[in-house]
Amino acid sequence: MYVAVKGGERAIENAHAWLAEERRGNTDIAELSIAQIREQLSLAVNRVMAEGSLYDPDLAALAIKQARGDLIEAIFLIRAYRTTLPRFGASEPVDTGIMACDRRISATFKDLPGGQVLGPTFDYTHRLLDFKLAADGEVPKAPSRDAETGTVPHVTEFLNREGLIEEAPHDDTPPPDLTREPLEMPADRALRLQALTRADEGFTLGLAYSTQRGYGRNHAFVGELRIGSVPVEMDIPELGFAVEIGEVILTECETVNQFTGSKTKPPQFTRGYGLVFGQTERKAISMALVDRALRWEELGEDNVGAPAQDAEFVLYHADNIQATGFLEHIKLPHYVDFQSELELVRKLRREAGALQVQEAAE
Template sequence: MYVAVKGGERAIDNAHQWLAEERRGDPSVPELTIPQIREQMRLAVNRVMAEGSLYDPDLAALAIKQARGDLIEAVFLIRAYRTTLPRLAASRPVDTGAMVIDRRISATFKDLPGGQVLGPTFDYTHRLLDFALMAEGGAPAPGAPTTGASPTAHVPHVTGFLNRDGLIEAASPDDTPPPDLTRQPMELPAGRALRLQALARADEGFVLSMAYSTQRGYGRTHAFVGELRIGRVAVEVDIPELGFAVGIGEIELTECETVNQFRGSKTEPPQFTRGYGLVPGQSERKAIAMSLVDRALRWQELGEDFTGAPAQDEEFVLMHCDNIQATGFLEHIKLPHYVDFQAELELVRKLRAEAQAMQEAAE
């Protein structure tokens, strides 16, 4: 109990009012609307949805507005709201092979079956400020017609072509329902399904840092992007009364599969192994980084040596990747700790007095 705090309630109310004024900014400037944020800050919206574990662009846009653009605070708001929602059903696994493609590239096959679809990307832009964007109300210049895969076409995965020749590890089917990290605490050691859940909602910067460390040699995983695809997939739910699945909508996903050289073991021949990343919305940096970290964490099941790399350490990665947990633990130290500090202060004074007495006795 912090008895030294007086007048706190009034100060907090004033802080809330000041925060609302700061959030609004200059009243002479038109206020941002939720549709504007949703449509024009889509990548930020996608990140909040992914790390908040809730696919709702409108709510993510609202959270960004309420948080004044602080994406971690927006994620916190979304997660808090998510806890109030009931779970009505569990959907079937989505079929990313039936994805309506907006972007699909491969760094391993130039003549990719089904074609390379560059899609909306910063990859080929010049990193120069476009001052034309400061002209409010300007319509974008007309561009070339959008080309992509047919909505009805089944677009096979690149790893399937490697698998036909036995050059890549076969996917291990597992019908066991995975644990739900949003409703159950993390338990270690974690299976791959749980690790992928944690990485999908992990802080993008942290996952990027871990992935970069593997590329610099901390984990010995040199990956190639077998395929990166972005698009929309149907979400279906089984209805027991009907005996079949019903489509309830569609969501945008980013999927990345990386391939890594594997020299083989006593039981497995030399081949390529997989890293996997799947993230809601368009978030290819996160999906690629996630696939690299996923592969690094698989060292034990593949019979590889543990080199002590941070990205190979399951406990280190999974217990530190969540930005909400990290933020809560970090920011709690700015709250009142008067009693704790007074105890520390008295201890330091006592130690100094004892040290000084010993010094005087020695003289």
């Protein structure tokens, strides 16, 4: 710590007080409530929940407020709080096939059972500033629509009926838990998907974009993008069956990618997959693209040396909390290290100067 700073611990306490004052801002303006952040900054809340690995909109909103809107700092707060929570058990795998969809689109099939549902999206806005929001104008009421309920088949099932897309893998082996065990290489797909779902959105987006530009030979179609709520069930040993304990909102993306084949297997499309907490579609699409790029070896493809194909590069650098910690630690005192290098440079300069004088004398 900066114990050498004038004032020592008192200076640090004052820095905390100053931070709290800056967080509050002008006291003539009403304070922002947790409920306002949760309801009106929901996409930021969703990102904090996803990358913080904890589904709790109220806590995510509190973290955003405490972090003054710095989402990575808010994610750090949520991750730290998460480590203090007891674990009573594990839920059953959620079934996205029964998702109550608020948004469901496909770039591969026009006609879907239940139709395409645009839902709340920026896709068709003009990206022009709406000054009515600055004037606190009335919000037009959206037409009421019940979310799709019951079984909602995935679009890739249409391709699967004809054997045109690879079978989705079925493995009942419990996957490792990245929130409790450190990441180790080589990482199987289940572990890679865990890392990607809580990876930094910007980093994942950049990698996904690189694959589309040719760094990974990844030409993809969005087979389906769906957003909605799914029930979460937990098996209760005393009861002998699973009971519903709540609901979570998820974004799921399945991509249809370039086909592969062999002498024994006819050509068929391949898959990429993304699943993220909340309405986080940019992240889910990016995750699906990177997932597909990382599968080059199991699909028998060539590694063209693209960053998105390098599992170690992707997974060891995707976590924004680890990246932030390593980056920001250089703000801490490094007096001894710097002084040693300073003395080395001075010594080298003296030796170089003496050599120049010697050469000039000769």
